Amino acid sequence: MKLAILSRNSKLYSTRRLVEASRDQGHSVRVLDPLRCYMRIASDGFSMRYKGKPISGYQAVIPRIGASITRYGSAVLRQFELMGTLTPNSSDAVLRARDKLRCHQLLAAERIGLPTTVFGDNPDDTHDLLSMLGAPPHVIKLNEGTQGAGVMLTEKPSASQGVIEALRGLYANFLVQEFIEEARGADLRCFVVGGRVVAAMKRQAPKGDFRSNLHRGGTAKGVSASAAEEDVAIRAARVLGLGIAGVDLIRSKRGPLVLEVNASPGLEGIEEASGVDVAGEIVTYLAERVRRKAAKRAAAR
Incomplete structure (x- = not known):
């Protein structure tokens, strides 16, 4: 299997382990920085280049797309999909x-099952929004935060109201959830x-x-x-x-x-x-999917 890993840093533990596992299983693997991938999109087909050279022949791609590059990273992943490359997580699934x-x-x-969640936009609705959730404590989360960043616990109604007003002043998107004590x-x-x-x-x-x-x-x-x-x-x-x-x-x-x-x-x-x-486990799963795709294609000939 010829495998690409989309990652901004080849030295990160997760990226290194995927490279090691791929090579241990006898696969060809390369780490590509998604921000250095650039695309040609036309009615006659899709193509992509990386640092001046064509990207082609990859049978599978594993996306390691951080929150800060979601939009561009998912576009690169979608281009891979349109070029016929298998991925365990599609661009739409990532989004x-x-x-x-x-x-x-x-x-x-x-x-x-999930914690009861409320979401609203207008400041005039904040009091009623919180009443739909129930008494605090409340958990307030930024909509696209990661690794615990942008997650706050408020223990009084006035605190919930104040945090919500502050986040709205920053034009942030957020959710409010019940706290599972x-x-x-x-x-x-x-x-x-x-x-x-x-x-x-x-x-x-x-x-x-x-x-x-x-x-x-x-x-x-x-x-x-x-x-x-x-x-x-x-x-x-x-x-x-x-x-x-x-x-x-x-x-x-x-x-x-x-x-x-x-x-x-x-x-x-x-x-x-x-x-x-x-x-x-990830590499084994992906290699099996590539094998099944090749077998299906051969049977259809």
Whole structure:
């Protein structure tokens, strides 16, 4: 398999592990900075170049697109798709996952559990908006924040009102959610590859914080997800169209609830905590998809 990895930094742990796993399995692999890919779009076909040379012949591409380059990175990924390259996560799926509001709407439409969420635009509606959610504490999240950035906990109605007014003054898009107190600052990351959970870890927030993100000082340990938790994680990835996803769940009195679905989940924390070769699982899954596509094409001749 000839594989491309879209990543801005080839030295990042996740990118390095994917390269190592690909080479260990005998595949050809190259890391491409998506911001150095440029495209020709015409009715006679699609093409792309990288640092002055044509991009061609790649059978598969793994997107590692950060939030800061979502728009351009997804356009590059879409160009790969239009050129016939397989990807575990399509450009549209990445965009669905990156937009928290859209993601929650799609999950709720499939009756997948999630914290009750409210969203509004007009300041005149703030009081009534919060009444739809219920009494605080409230969790306020930027719509496109990552790694715990832009996530705030407010414990009084006046605090919720003040944060909302401040964010609106900055023209920020955000959601307000119920706070699941019984989770006690812990969540569960299920790593989904090809419709199955290949690894899971429980993350615990540091003392004095409610965010369990490892980048925020949280700790992690490998665990076995329950059948119900695996089912929710797999369904969430499927609804968004993701072949690879990090699904963050919270354990509540009413069962597992989806906090977030990440289309470019990091590998370092999950591999260290679980001991699972997640990068190898990803490459194996993608190589099998490439093999099936080639076999189908050969049979159609």
